[in-house]
Amino acid sequence: MFGSKRTLGRQFPARSTLSALAVAAGAALTFIAASPALAQADLDFAGEEIELMVPYGPGGGSNTHNRLFVLGLQQTLPGQPTIVVRNVEGGGSITGTNEFAARAEPDGRAFIGVGSSTILNQILRDPSVRYDLGEFIPFLSSPGGSIVYARSDFAGGLTDDPIENIRKAIENPPTIASQTITSSDIGMLLSYDLLGIKPKVVFGIGLGESRAGLERGEFQMRHDTMFSYGDAVAPLVEEGSAKLLFTMGYEENGEMVRDPMVPDVPHFLEVYEAIYGEPLSGIEYDVWKSLFNVRVMAGKVLMLPAGTPRKSSRFTPRRRVTRSNCR
Amino acid sequence: MQDGPAQLIIGDYPQVTGAEATSRIMEGALSLTPEHLEWLKAWAAETHGATF
Numbered sequence: 001m002f003g004s005k006r007t008l009g010r011q012f013p014a015r016s017t018l019s020a021l022a023v024a025a026g027a028a029l030t031f032i033a034a035s036p037a038l039a040q041a042d043l044d045f046a047g048e049e050i051e052l053m054v055p056y057g058p059g060g061g062s063n064t065h066n067r068l069f070v071l072g073l074q075q076t077l078p079g080q081p082t083i084v085v086r087n088v089e090g091g092g093s094i095t096g097t098n099e100f101a102a103r104a105e106p107d108g109r110a111f112i113g114v115g116s117s118t119i120l121n122q123i124l125r126d127p128s129v130r131y132d133l134g135e136f137i138p139f140l141s142s143p144g145g146s147i148v149y150a151r152s153d154f155a156g157g158l159t160d161d162p163i164e165n166i167r168k169a170i171e172n173p174p175t176i177a178s179q180t181i182t183s184s185d186i187g188m189l190l191s192y193d194l195l196g197i198k199p200k201v202v203f204g205i206g207l208g209e210s211r212a213g214l215e216r217g218e219f220q221m222r223h224d225t226m227f228s229y230g231d232a233v234a235p236l237v238e239e240g241s242a243k244l245l246f247t248m249g250y251e252e253n254g255e256m257v258r259d260p261m262v263p264d265v266p267h268f269l270e271v272y273e274a275i276y277g278e279p280l281s282g283i284e285y286d287v288w289k290s291l292f293n294v295r296v297m298a299g300k301v302l303m304l305p306a307g308t309p310r311k312s313s314r315f316t317p318r319r320r321v322t323r324s325n326c327r
Numbered sequence: 328m329q330d331g332p333a334q335l336i337i338g339d340y341p342q343v344t345g346a347e348a349t350s351r352i353m354e355g356a357l358s359l360t361p362e363h364l365e366w367l368k369a370w371a372a373e374t375h376g377a378t379f
Contacts (some may be wrong), residue, residue, distance in 0.1 A: 125364065293355035
């Protein structure tokens with residue numbers, strides 16, 4: 001049942017942090033070990049420095065995510081190399097990513113942690129972009145879902161039925177906050193529009209301010225990442241001041257499923273079909289799915305520079321490595 | 328490291344590793360075609376008066 005205690009009071013089960021880190025480190029090692037210089041050095045990273053470019057400032061979620069995996073890499077790679085994190089912020093991650101594309105050598109000593117905004121800058125054709133993420137070599141992706149919720153007193157009072165609540169939002173357009181149209185919010189704004197919710201959007205509002213604005217009643221509906229759910233959303237639902245409407249969903253084995261962190265809450269495509277009686281299709285689906293991939297499935301991705309060998313079996317130490325011979 | 332703080336960073340989501348799986352994810356994320364982009368720009372202009 002939607003809104004059950006099982007969901008609302010859920011304490012996210014303690015997964016094995018160290019095992020997750022070890023998997024990540026192992027994935028990285030597969031690539032780093034394939035690099036010419038390090039293969040010749042018998043995979044001893046002692047005394048080596050490996051640089052992780054973080055194209056964001058030191059205070060945000062992407063920085064925290066990258067530093068989490070740094071711990072695993074440092075402890076797992078042979079010789080325990082020093083992973084040096086370099087934050088180069090600016091231009092919504094464009095500055096640091098441009099620099100990485102221009103300067104990082106494909107020798108296993110450099111990688112980058114990109115986020116949704118880095119991808120959006122490219123696919124929305126920002127003229128400042130000088131990188132092509134399709135040429136980088138990804139080795140770890142950390143998905144992250146999103147959830148939409150509204151004040152319980154919105155539109156005369158919401159119920160425990162998310163479909164009924166969404167119909168109320170369609171009939172009573174809420175005021176919501178957003179950062180910019182070209183931020184990862186674009187997928188959420190498109191989702192609202194496809195559902196027939198035509199909100200009044202106040203742009204230029206950050207996450208913290210929009211949370212506070214909802215609690216004060218200035219905004220009636222908002223979206224957040226699932227990483228903020230436990231701290232920022234669940235308490236409001238538990239005290240009865242907010243209702244969950246839908247998530248963006250999660251893709252598992254090529255199939256759209258409910259977000260594993262709130263499995264009682266329907267996902268966008270379910271909700272769309274429930275309201276309109278048929279699945280979302282056509283270019284609307286194609287565009288939505290692309291933005292879903294950016295916001296949810298590729299929320300944070302660790303990548304090596306273009307040209308880094310993909311498999312050690314294809315590696316020949318004295319052979320010049322190019323994209324054509326390493327894929 | 329405690330599990331709690333890590334949960335706030337990676338949540339309950341399986342971490343996707345390896346070239347094949349992560350490349351598929353990136354291909355999906357980069358799948359917006361020029362036709363899709365034009366549609367999206369028109370949508371943003373019409374619904375939010377935004378241009379990019």
